[in-house]
Amino acid sequence: xxxxxxxxxxxxxxxxxxxxxxxxxxxxxxxxxxxxxxxxxxxxxxxxxxxxxxxxxxxxxxxxxxxxxxxxxxxxxxxxxxxxxxxxxxxxxxxxxxxxxxxxxxxxxxxxxxxxxxxxxxxxxxxxxxxxxxxxxxxxxxxxxxxxxxxxxxxxxxxxxxxxxxxxxxxxxxxxxxxxxxxxxxxxxxxxxxxxxxxxxxxxxxxxxxxxxxxxxxxxxxxxxxxxxxxxxxxxxxxxxxxxxxxxxxxxxxxxxxxxxxxxxxxxxxxxxxxxxxxxxxxxxxxxxxxxxxxxxxxxxxxxxxxxxxxxxxxxxxxxxxxxxxxxxxxxxxxxxxxxxxxxxxxxxxxx
Amino acid sequence: xxxxxxxxxxxxxxxxxxxxxxxxxxxxxxxxxxxxxxxxxxxxxxxxxxxxxxxxxxxxxxxxxxxxxxxxxxxxxxxxxxxxxxxxxxxxxxxxxxxxxxxxxxxxxxxxxxxxxxxxxxxxxxxxxxxxxxxxxxxxxxxxxxxxxxxxxxxxxxxxxxxxxxxxxxxxxxxxxxxxxxxxxxxxxxxxxxxxxxxxxxxxxxxxxxxxxxxxxxxxxxxxxxxxxxxxxxxxxxxxxxxxxxxxxxxxxxxxxxxxxxxxxxxxxxxxxxxxxxxxxxxxxxxxxxxxxxxxxxxxxxxxxxxxxxxxxxxxxxxxxxxxxxxxxxxxxxxxxxxxxxxxxxxxxxxxxxxxxxxxxxxxxx
Numbered sequence: 001x002x003x004x005x006x007x008x009x010x011x012x013x014x015x016x017x018x019x020x021x022x023x024x025x026x027x028x029x030x031x032x033x034x035x036x037x038x039x040x041x042x043x044x045x046x047x048x049x050x051x052x053x054x055x056x057x058x059x060x061x062x063x064x065x066x067x068x069x070x071x072x073x074x075x076x077x078x079x080x081x082x083x084x085x086x087x088x089x090x091x092x093x094x095x096x097x098x099x100x101x102x103x104x105x106x107x108x109x110x111x112x113x114x115x116x117x118x119x120x121x122x123x124x125x126x127x128x129x130x131x132x133x134x135x136x137x138x139x140x141x142x143x144x145x146x147x148x149x150x151x152x153x154x155x156x157x158x159x160x161x162x163x164x165x166x167x168x169x170x171x172x173x174x175x176x177x178x179x180x181x182x183x184x185x186x187x188x189x190x191x192x193x194x195x196x197x198x199x200x201x202x203x204x205x206x207x208x209x210x211x212x213x214x215x216x217x218x219x220x221x222x223x224x225x226x227x228x229x230x231x232x233x234x235x236x237x238x239x240x241x242x243x244x245x246x247x248x249x250x251x252x253x254x255x256x257x258x259x260x261x262x263x264x265x266x267x268x269x270x271x272x273x274x275x276x277x278x279x280x281x282x283x284x285x286x287x288x289x290x291x292x293x294x295x296x297x298x299x300x301x302x303x304x305x306x307x308x309x310x311x312x313x314x315x316x317x318x319x320x321x322x323x324x325x326x327x328x329x330x331x332x333x334x335x336x337x338x339x340x341x342x343x344x345x346x347x348x349x350x351x352x
Numbered sequence: 353x354x355x356x357x358x359x360x361x362x363x364x365x366x367x368x369x370x371x372x373x374x375x376x377x378x379x380x381x382x383x384x385x386x387x388x389x390x391x392x393x394x395x396x397x398x399x400x401x402x403x404x405x406x407x408x409x410x411x412x413x414x415x416x417x418x419x420x421x422x423x424x425x426x427x428x429x430x431x432x433x434x435x436x437x438x439x440x441x442x443x444x445x446x447x448x449x450x451x452x453x454x455x456x457x458x459x460x461x462x463x464x465x466x467x468x469x470x471x472x473x474x475x476x477x478x479x480x481x482x483x484x485x486x487x488x489x490x491x492x493x494x495x496x497x498x499x500x501x502x503x504x505x506x507x508x509x510x511x512x513x514x515x516x517x518x519x520x521x522x523x524x525x526x527x528x529x530x531x532x533x534x535x536x537x538x539x540x541x542x543x544x545x546x547x548x549x550x551x552x553x554x555x556x557x558x559x560x561x562x563x564x565x566x567x568x569x570x571x572x573x574x575x576x577x578x579x580x581x582x583x584x585x586x587x588x589x590x591x592x593x594x595x596x597x598x599x600x601x602x603x604x605x606x607x608x609x610x611x612x613x614x615x616x617x618x619x620x621x622x623x624x625x626x627x628x629x630x631x632x633x634x635x636x637x638x639x640x641x642x643x644x645x646x647x648x649x650x651x652x653x654x655x656x657x658x659x660x661x662x663x664x665x666x667x668x669x670x671x672x673x674x675x676x677x678x679x680x681x682x683x684x685x686x687x688x689x690x691x692x693x694x695x696x697x698x699x700x701x702x703x704x705x706x707x708x709x710x711x712x713x714x715x716x717x718x
Contacts, residue, residue, distance in 0.1 A: 071616045072615055088631040101618050101627075
């Protein structure tokens with residue numbers, strides 16, 4: 001295990017940024033800390049880097065307790081959200097800074113800087129100043145600067161947050177390839193679930209200073225641990241109902257829920273992703289909800305269909321393939337039957 | 353649709369007439385011109401004409417007389433020299449304190465931060481005469497430290513300096529000591545021995561050095577009031593806010609991120625300061641120093657109180673001007689005044705040049 005975090009808590013005044021967080025970052029992985037703003041993900045990253053001191057708990061790096069090490073002694077590369085390039089230094093000086101303060105000879109430094117400029121594909125821009133570069137270029141320079149001192153861990157705070165959509169897309173796949181090339185253990189913070197799923201091989205979902213779920217992107221997406229994770233990772237239809245006797249019941253629908261065999265009914269929510277809703281013209285015999293088509297948005301390969309249940313006025317969004325859409329020939333106002341292909345039932349935890 | 357639009361415009365019209373922007377756009381030309389002329393007239397009468405007159409009066413008897421007025425009188429010569437001694441010392445002190453204060457305020461949140469900001473501005477709001485009087489009450493013969501400093505001031509100086517040196521070495525030791533036990537090696541593991549022994553060595557060697565080199569005069573009394581140290585203190589006090597005031601917004605605008613980046617890249621505090629902080633605030637600092645310098649050169653009130661205006665000893669240039677003026681030596685007074693005015697003009701030119709380099713939002717060189 002490259003980085004191990006044990007029971008870390010941190011407060012800023014009354015605000016609890018982190019509550020008893022424990023996390024393991026496997027060697028060589030590319031891990032995403034994903035969560036809404038204020039979920040504590042950046043604080044956690046800064047505690048790993050040593051830029052912030054935890055109120056309690058410990059941080060280990062390669063089995064060594066580094067909780068009380070300064071940022072300088074940790075030898076962990078950190079890429080700031082707004083790059084934090086030294087504006088009065090050239091690109092080459094920026095990249096070489098980590099080597100300069102460690103007393104590396106100028107010739108060695110020069111060679112390393114050239115190598116990194118090549119890696120980030122900015123050869124020849126060494127003598128420029130940060131102000132003369134585009135956002136995407138600056139981001140790559142910031143990354144090269146963090147990599148120059150050969151850190152064993154690389155931390156990135158919202159690495160693509162300040163870039164426009166197209167550059168962001170390019171940099172994502174570039175970072176992915178770079179990680180395959182140099183294989184340094186990396187942790188990055190993002191609030192964009194798409195970004196986390198595309199780039200990372202481990203995703204950690206955070207909320208209110210706690211880790212809600214950690215795992216591979218497929219695990220987290222397919223088996224969300226709770227309603228928050230389900231809701232945060234993309235669009236979802238929520239049906240409110242109850243669970244009793246091994247079933248979850250929502251208006252117009254009944255689903256098996258063997259985890260709750262008791263007879264006492266309890267409030268529950270059934271979550272269905274838009275692409276997991278099946279639309280049919282006629283009732284298929286199994287449980288389905290009769291609904292009216294409100295709006296059809298045939299954008300790209302998938303068509304979004306907005307529906308309203310006739311019995312309960314529940315609003316729903318379904319996503320179907322373009323072929324299926326052509327087959328059904330849906331129009332606004334049509335009455336259809338909707339059934340879920342896959343559901344997830346979440347019973348709110350008892351809170352005392 | 354058209355009906356809607358018409359209804360909207362009709363409703364909107366009276367509002368537009370009442371909007372505050374309306375009058376400004378409709379001002380007749382005579383308002384514009386009379387305001388401009390009034391402004392120019394005021395500036396001309398109370399700034400330009402008096403300033404030009406200073407030079408006219410100074411050169412009234414020709415360049416030769418001007419030169420003689422400036423440099424033939426030993427007291428005037430001394431006053432120029434004294435100003436050129438006092439001002440740099442006060443400037444250096446204010447740069448050091450200004451950076452420290454700006455750093456504390458811009459980088460840390462601590463109780464009493466707003467109070468400190470208010471305190472920094474205090475010298476601007478206190479009358480300079482009151483400032484001078486404060487120093488007289490502390491360091492004067494009737495003051496708290498005056499009699500002691502007169503008697504033993506120079507005798508205790510080596511020990512004071514040596515204690516400060518020892519304290520600095522102790523602070524440095526604990527500042528640079530690795531925070532975690534496992535990162536400490538050698539002397540870092542023995543704070544009691546290394547600290548005490550190191551401080552003692554620093555103290556002893558500093559005392560010895562000062563005595564061997566005869567740094568401090570013997571059999572002399574240390575005067576603060578009616579002497580150069582008092583002039584430096586008063587000047588530094590009055591001009592204290594300039595550097596800090598200039599630096600705080602610049603440091604706040606730049607933010608701590610570049611400094612944190614330097615630390616995470618392996619720089620120590622000293623390297624971070626010289627490689628990142630100083631280059632970033634460089635122009636703001638120069639700007640503050642220039643303003644500070646202009647004010648320090650011309651300082652009169654506080655210096656007047658603490659100097660005792662002894663000719664040839666504690667008269668700075670502004671005090672000398674006043675004295676020459678009181679003695680009806682108008683050419684002499686205007687000659688010295690012209691030097692101060694010239695310095696002010698030079699300051700103004702450098703200041704406006706620098707304003708191009710310091711962009712208002714970030715204080716950063718473009």
